[in-house]
Amino acid sequence: MATIQDVARAAGVSAMTVSNVVNDHPDVRAATRERVLAAMARLDYRVDMADRNLRKGRTGTLGLAVPEVNRPYYGRLAEAVVTAAGRHGLRVAVEQTAARRENGLAALPLSHNRLYDGLVLSTVGMGPADVEALKVDHPVVILGERIFGGPVDHVAMPSVEASAAATRHLVERGCRRVAVVRGPPRDEVDVSSLRHTGCRQALAAAGLPAGPALVQSVPAPTTTSTKVPSSSRRRPRWIRITTRGPSGPSPCSSPGRAARDRPRTRRSS
Incomplete structure (x- = not known):
């Protein structure tokens, strides 16, 4: 050679x-x-890129650790990160954590071992108890609503504020009983709990009920498909509360006391 x-x-x-x-x-x-x-x-x-990177102290590569690569959200996220990194002459290595805590934690040392110059980590599967593991000596940015107040940069959606705004919109349209469909609660800082909090805050501000009868929890989504038995195919799996445009009546504002007090639902099988 x-x-x-x-x-x-x-x-x-x-x-x-x-x-x-x-x-x-x-x-x-x-x-x-x-x-x-x-x-x-x-x-x-x-x-010899390994030797060159060792001397420079940089690899020109960022790590992106996400729970799953086959979901549209994370695919779009990866595309955005790759595009933004490319504008700075950087490449992106994507790895899958399968939403497991141990896999998320395992991604953190890779930057320290000089495989990455920095890491973008979606903290699904990790929680507040893992804050200490984020105290590393290399750049890390975490995504999501599972960890707040950690020692690294954090990008999160305003889940409480957004849910409160959506609830206020329904109230302004005339809705008086707003139902919440949420994922299984894990702790007070997971995204489902935060959105539920925003809804409750908006309902309380409007003087409207927010009791457990208006909350429906659904199982967490899985990556495997399940065949629905023929005997249950006609059973509704989801209940969707819908409103129509300004020109038409909405379920919460249709004439009649019953319509004002109880939102209609459209069932889809």
Whole structure:
């Protein structure tokens, strides 16, 4: 395998000049650069990227750890991260944690081991008890609503505020009994609990009930598909509360006391 010294001898330059060409140094004359590149091609010289990265202290690669790669949300997230990183000349390595705590924690040391220059970590599967594990000496950004107040940068959606705004919108349309369909509660800082909190706050501010009868919990989604037995295919699996446009009546504002007091539902099987 050709070395940098072999290239230097073939091109009639110093090893430092070859290094400057490899690193695209602007002070190398065009004729010299062409001579060095030609010698590299003749000798099939390959840059040792591991050694180069070790000397530079950078890999040019960011890590993105997400729970699943086959869900649309995380696919769009990966696309956005790759596009943004590309504008800075960086590549992105995507890994899947399967929403498991141990896999999320395992992704943290990779930046320390110089596989990544930094890590973007979706903390699904991790929780407030894992804050200490985030105290690392390399750049980490966490995503999601599972950990707040940690020692690293954090990007999260305003789940409480958004849910409260959506609830206020329904109240302004005339709804007086607003139902909540939520995922299984895990703790007070998971996204489902935060959105439930926002809904309760808006209902309390409007003086409306928010009792347990108006809350329906559904199982967490899984990545495997389940065949529905024929005997139950006609049973409604979801209840969706719908409103119509300004020109038409909404379930909560239709004439009649019953419509004002009880939202209608459209069942889809």
